[in-house]
Every structure is written in structure tokens, then in C-alpha cells.
Amino acid sequence: MNRLYAISVLTLGYYAVSSRYELPATWFAGITSTLALLLLASASPKAEPNSLPIVNSRVPWIGNALAFARTPVDFLKDCKARYGTAYKFLAGGKYVVVLSSPTTIFNFLQNSAKAMDVVEFQLIGIITGINRLRMPYLYSVVEDKALMAFAHGMTRRTYVQTAMSFNLDLQTRLLHHIGDQPEVTVSLLEFVQKAIYSSNSVALLGPHFDIDVFDDFMKFDKGIPSILRRIPFLNRRGLQGREKVVAKLSEYIQRRWRDEDGGYLEGASDVISAVFRELRAAEMTHMEAVRIFNGFLWGSHTNHMRTTFWVMAYILTDKDVFRRIEAEIRSALADKFSDINTFLNMDPGTLDGPDFNLLTSAVTEVLRLTALPASFREVLRDTVVAGDGGESIFLKKGEIVTADVRGMHLDPAVYDDPDTFKVDRFLNEEGIYRHPNERTFAVFGGGSHMCKGRYYAIHATRVFVILCFHLFDMTPVSVNGSTVDLPQADHTTLAPVIRTTEKLWISLRRRQGVLVG
Numbered sequence: 424m425n426r427l428y429a430i431s432v433l434t435l436g437y438y439a440v441s442s443r444y445e446l447p448a449t450w451f452a453g454i455t456s457t458l459a460l461l462l463l464a465s466a467s468p469k470a471e472p473n474s475l476p477i478v479n480s481r482v483p484w485i486g487n488a489l490a491f492a493r494t495p496v497d498f499l500k501d502c503k504a505r506y507g508t509a510y511k512f513l514a515g516g517k518y519v520v521v522l523s524s525p526t527t528i529f530n531f532l533q534n535s536a537k538a539m540d541v542v543e544f545q546l547i548g549i550i551t552g553i554n555r556l557r558m559p560y561l562y563s564v565v566e567d568k569a570l571m572a573f574a575h576g577m578t579r580r581t582y583v584q585t586a587m588s589f590n591l592d593l594q595t596r597l598l599h600h601i602g603d604q605p606e607v608t609v610s611l612l613e614f615v616q617k618a619i620y621s622s623n624s625v626a627l628l629g630p631h632f633d634i635d636v637f638d639d640f641m642k643f644d645k646g647i648p649s650i651l652r653r654i655p656f657l658n659r660r661g662l663q664g665r666e667k668v669v670a671k672l673s674e675y676i677q678r679r680w681r682d683e684d685g686g687y688l689e690g691a692s693d694v695i696s697a698v699f700r701e702l703r704a705a706e707m708t709h710m711e712a713v714r715i716f717n718g719f720l721w722g723s724h725t726n727h728m729r730t731t732f733w734v735m736a737y738i739l740t741d742k743d744v745f746r747r748i749e750a751e752i753r754s755a756l757a758d759k760f761s762d763i764n765t766f767l768n769m770d771p772g773t774l775d776g777p778d779f780n781l782l783t784s785a786v787t788e789v790l791r792l793t794a795l796p797a798s799f800r801e802v803l804r805d806t807v808v809a810g811d812g813g814e815s816i817f818l819k820k821g822e823i824v825t826a827d828v829r830g831m832h833l834d835p836a837v838y839d840d841p842d843t844f845k846v847d848r849f850l851n852e853e854g855i856y857r858h859p860n861e862r863t864f865a866v867f868g869g870g871s872h873m874c875k876g877r878y879y880a881i882h883a884t885r886v887f888v889i890l891c892f893h894l895f896d897m898t899p900v901s902v903n904g905s906t907v908d909l910p911q912a913d914h915t916t917l918a919p920v921i922r923t924t925e926k927l928w929i930s931l932r933r934r935q936g937v938l939v940g
């Protein structure tokens with residue numbers, strides 16, 4: 424009877440939810456299993472003796488999967504309020520352990536016992552269009568080789584080349600949007616997306632990659648939820664976009680790959696050549712390498728775009744913050760850099776100096792407010808994570824574990840008045856930026872899988888804001904009744920950076936008399 428009940432709920436729930444919401448990684452496999460599999464499935468897993476509370480659920484096997492799918496952000500918030508900073512819930516036959524205190528998140532992400540590994544590689548197969556049977560091998564290449572190359576090429580010291588290419592390209596892109604007109608009204612999200620996609624592509628792939636494929640990239644990006652759910656027809660647009668991007672990348676690599684000097688992509692950044700060299704050296708086809716590469720690029724663009732959008736939106740919709748950031752940027756550019764070219768060619772470390780303290784604090788604060796759980800690991804063998812009081816939290820083989828970073832970042836015990844955007848939260852009394860403690864700030868994940876592009880992303884986000892203030896006078900404007908306040912966050916999807924479905928329009932007026940590079 425329970426089984427029949429489960430099937431009915433699963434079927435109805437799946438169609439109701441799947442048409443509207445993105446299915447998060449952790450239980451996607453379970454929810455998309457066939458009904459036959461459900462019928463054959465052995466009894467729902469029993470909770471092992473474990474110190475963790477288990478979220479209430481009346482539905483066997485499925486557990487809380489649908490509640491989680493409906494509004495994952497709210498689900499995690501409610502569970503934290505009821506069960507504390509370490510608990511687990513059942514979703515599609517598996518337990519998902521959720522940790523949200525600084526100590527548990529830190530210990531989990533460090534994963535010093537190496538008893539956990541990423542689960543996303545199963546999903547990478549679906550996103551990239553690679554046969555899932557090939558993914559265990561291909562992901563081992565990604566993890567052991569390609570990500571290592573990425574990490575080496577994107578350290579504080581080595582990301583300079585990529586950062587400078589981004590700076591120089593971005594100014595042209597921003598000016599291109601306004602063209603010869605004195606003033607234009609643009610959707611902030613679309614404006615940011617196009618500029619970041621283009622300049623990121625140039626910074627990473629060099630001048631020979633055809634960025635006209637932007638519209639196809641956005642179809643792919645928007646279509647990811649339905650691609651993940653493999654919903655016939657609904658996923659078609661996203662798949663078409665992906666295949667066009669893949670075709671462009673394939674053609675670009677075939678034309679621009681050079682075998683000399685160990686192999687490199689002509690015009691691309693060193694880091695990208697190094698990553699592709701590792702993929703080529705492994706036992707995979709050209710198209711498998713291209714598809715993996717496309718997955719890398721998609722992840723790099725999409726998080727970067729969203730973060731930049733939110734940073735701009737928070738600044739533009741708060742008059743006091745706007746005035747202070749504008750004053751900091753314009754005075755730094757006027758006093759410290761003889762012209763904009765000097766700024767664009769600077770050592771990226773300059774932005775970490777005293778001239779942009781407030782902007783750096785603003786970016787950190789926006790990251791704190793907009794980061795969602797993104798680090799999902801599968802427990803490979805029974806292990807323990809030390810809890811807040813030094814107690815052992817038992818993790819069982821097969822369980823999925825995640826860090827609810829939003830739960831931590833919005834916890835009043837961790838951050839004072841946590842829901843409020845405080846632009847100077849990360850400044851000390853002298854107004855100097857202080858990087859948050861790594862135990863209480865985890866927007867880029869942690870441990871060996873920490874985001875490899877974090878220095879570059881923070882740098883490029885700040886350059887975007889600086890160039891906008893240098894080139895334009897900006898004001899939010901209402902178009903057909905649209906908001907001029909901060910857009911509402913969308914609580915129905917999980918991704919490293921929260922989304923919005925509301926549009927914020929801004930007017931851009933070209934500043935008279937400013938120098939362009």
C-alpha cells in the first residue's frame with residue numbers, strides 16, 4: 424500500500440514539479456528513476472543509529488524530495504529552524520545529510536579522511552551530452568588532471584594573464600552596448616550576461632572563438648533544468664543551444680589547436696591550453712573532450728554572470744551605497760591611475776589594495792547573501808565529521824552530504840543582522856577590508872574542490888562595476904511597471920548563486936569627457 428501511495432505521489436508530483444522547477448543534483452537520479460525501478464526497489468532504507476535528527480516524512484522512499492524540489496531554499500531554512508545545524512532527510516531512496524554550522528561545514532569540506540567525493544559527475548554526463556557509462560572514467564581524468572591544470576593556472580599569481588585580457592576586452596563590450604546613443608535603457612541581467620559572456624570568452628579562449636554563439640549559450644543555460652530532467656520537447660531548446668555551442672567549440676579547437684611546444688590553443692589563455700592538453704592526452708574522443716570543456720565553460724560563465732548581476736543590483740538599488748561606491752571608484756580612478764589604460768593594464772592585486780576597500784566589501788557581502796548550497800558529496804565509506812562540540816557526526820556509505828552555506832551565512836549566531844545588506848560589513852574601524860574567516864564564509868565551497876576560478880571571478884566582478892561607474896551615469900528605471908528596487912530572489916532553484924525572475928531595468932548615460940582606453 425505504501426508503495427502504491429509512493430508511486431501515485433511520485434507520478435503526480437513529478438509532472439507537477441518538473442514542469443516548473445529545477446531538480447537539484449542530489450536526488451535527481453532518484454526522482455527520474457522509472458516506476459518499474461520503484462516497484463522493484465527494496466524496502467526504504469532504515470535510519471541507522473546516528474546522532475542526526477531525521478526530517479519528518481510520510482512518504483516512503485521519496486521522503487522529502489518533493490518538498491525539497493518545490494522550494495529548496497525555503498525547505499532548508501525550515502528544516503534548520505526545526506532540526507538545527509545538522510540533520511538528514513530522505514529523498515529518492517537516499518539520505519541527504521545537511522550541515523550548516525561553521526565547524527561542521529569546515530570539517531566536511533576539508534574531507535581530510537578522503538571518505539567523500541563529488542556526486543555531480545553523474546549530472547555532468549547529462550548536462551554535457553556524454554554517455555553516462557563513460558563518465559566515471561572521464562570524470563577521473565577531469566578530477567586528477569584537468570582540474571589540477573585549472574587550479575595551477577588560476578592561483579593568485581597565475582590568473583593575471585586571464586584577468587588582464589578580461590579587463591581590456593570588457594571596456595569595448597560595455598561601450599558597444601550604448602553605441603553612438605547618449606542614453607539607453609537596458610535590462611541589467613541581459614546587459615551583464617552578454618558582457619560577461621563575451622569578455623570571459625575572450626579572456627579564456629582568446630580572440631578566435633566566435634562569441635556570436637551567445638544566444639545559443641543562453642538557450643543552453645536557461646534550458647539546464649529541463650535538460651537535467653530529460654523532459655522530451657521541453658528540453659529541446661536547451662539541447663539545441665548546447666549542440667550549437669559544442670559545434671562552435673569543436674570547430675574552434677580543430678582550427679586553433681597547435682601541436683608545437685607540447686600543444687596549445689592559439690590565442691587562448693595558458694590555463695585553458697593546459698586544461699585542454701590534459702583532456703587530449705587522455706583516452707577520450709575529440710567530441711568527449713569538447714563536451715567536457717563546454718561543461719567547464721558553462722560553469723565559469725553562469726556563476727560569474729549571476730554574481731555580477733547581484734552586485735550591480737544591490738549597489739544600484741541602494742542610494743546611499745550607490746553614492747559611496749561611486750565616490751570611491753571615481754576618486755581612485757582620478758587620483759591613482761593616470762588614465763584608464765593604466766588601470767586596465769594594472770596588476771590585478773591592485774584591486775586588493777586600499778583604493779577599493781568598500782567595493783571589495785560590497786562584493787563579499789553580496790556573495791554572502793546570494794550563495795546557495797553547491798558542494799554535494801557522496802560518502803564512499805562510513806566516516807565521521809566532527810560536530811560543533813567535538814562530537815562525532817556519523818556519515819554512512821551511500822549518503823549524500825551537503826553544506827547549507829546559506830543556512831550558515833544567514834545565521835544570526837554567525838553574522839549580525841544577517842538578512843540585511845551591510846556594504847561595510849567586511850571593513851574594520853579604519854575602513855580597511857578584512858577577508859572573512861574561511862570557517863564562516865563558504866561561497867566557493869572548500870577543500871580540494873574549492874572553486875578554481877574564485878580569484879579571477881572576484882577580480883572580474885569588481886572590474887565590471889568600476890568600468891560601469893567610469894563610463895556611465897546609471898539609474899534604475901521602471902519599464903511597464905517593473906521594479907526599481909532589488910529584484911526578488913527565486914527560491915525554487917538550487918545553484919551556487921541564487922536566481923531571480925524579476926527584471927531590473929537601468930538607464931545608462933555615457934559620461935561626458937571620460938577617457939576610454
Ligand code: HEM
Pocket residue numbers: 570573719722723724726727730797798799866867868869871872873874875876877879880881919920
Ligand atoms: C562568483 C562566481 C562564482 C561562484 C560563486 C563559484 C562557486 C563555485 C562553487 C560553489 C563551486 C563548487 C565547490 C565545491 O564543490 O566545493 C565551484 C567549482 C568550480 N568553479 Fe566556480 N564559481 C564562480 C566562478 C567561477 C569562474 C569564473 C570559474 C572559471 C574561470 C570557475 C571555475 C570553477 C571550477 C573549475 C570548479 C570545479 C572545482 C572542483 O571541483 O575541483 N568558477 N565554483
